[in-house]
Amino acid sequence: MEITISDQTEELTDLQLSDISSLLNFAGDYLELAEDTEMSVTFMSNEAIQNFNREYREKDVPTDVISFAIEDEEDIPPELFEQMGIPRNLGDILVSVEKAHEQAADYGHSFERELGFLVVHGFLHLNGYDHMTEEEEAKMFTLQRKILDAYGLERK
Numbered sequence: 001m002e003i004t005i006s007d008q009t010e011e012l013t014d015l016q017l018s019d020i021s022s023l024l025n026f027a028g029d030y031l032e033l034a035e036d037t038e039m040s041v042t043f044m045s046n047e048a049i050q051n052f053n054r055e056y057r058e059k060d061v062p063t064d065v066i067s068f069a070i071e072d073e074e075d076i077p078p079e080l081f082e083q084m085g086i087p088r089n090l091g092d093i094l095v096s097v098e099k100a101h102e103q104a105a106d107y108g109h110s111f112e113r114e115l116g117f118l119v120v121h122g123f124l125h126l127n128g129y130d131h132m133t134e135e136e137e138a139k140m141f142t143l144q145r146k147i148l149d150a151y152g153l154e155r156k
Helices: 014-030 046-057 078-084 097-107 111-126 134-151
Strands: 002-007 038-044 065-069 089-096
Touching: 002 014, 014 038, 014 111, 014 134, 038 111, 046 065, 046 089, 046 097, 065 111, 089 097, 089 111, 097 111, 111 134
Parallel strands: 002 038, 038 089
Antiparallel strands: 065 089
C-alpha cells in the first residue's frame, strides 16, 4: 500500500511511524487490498482534531480518531480500479496523539497498542466498516481484534 504519514505533533519516533506503516500494510493484506491502494494518516493534537470534529461532525470536542473515506457504497467497485490500472485511494485517517496517550493510560496498555488500535479502527472505517448497529459493531470489532492480535498488538 502507498501510505502517506504525517506527524504534526513531531512527537512520534521514526520507529513508531514505521510500525504504523507496517501495521497498515498488514491490515491491507489481511483485507486483500490491491498493493497500489493509497491512503493517508495524520497524527495531530487534541486542538487540531477538535477543529475537524467541529467542522465535519458538528461535535465541538476532541476525539481519538476520525476517518474521511473517499468512497461510499455507491461509488466505483474496488475491482474496477484494478481493471482500469489506476490506484484506489481509500481516504484519510486523523489521530489525536494526546487522546492515544490518555486512552492507553485509561485502558492499561501501551501507547503503541492504543495508537495501532486507533489506526486500524480508522482503516476499517475507510474500508466500509462501521459500528452504528450491534451487528455492524460485532463484525467490525471482531475484525479489528483479529488484525491487531495477528499483528502482535494484543490487548493485555
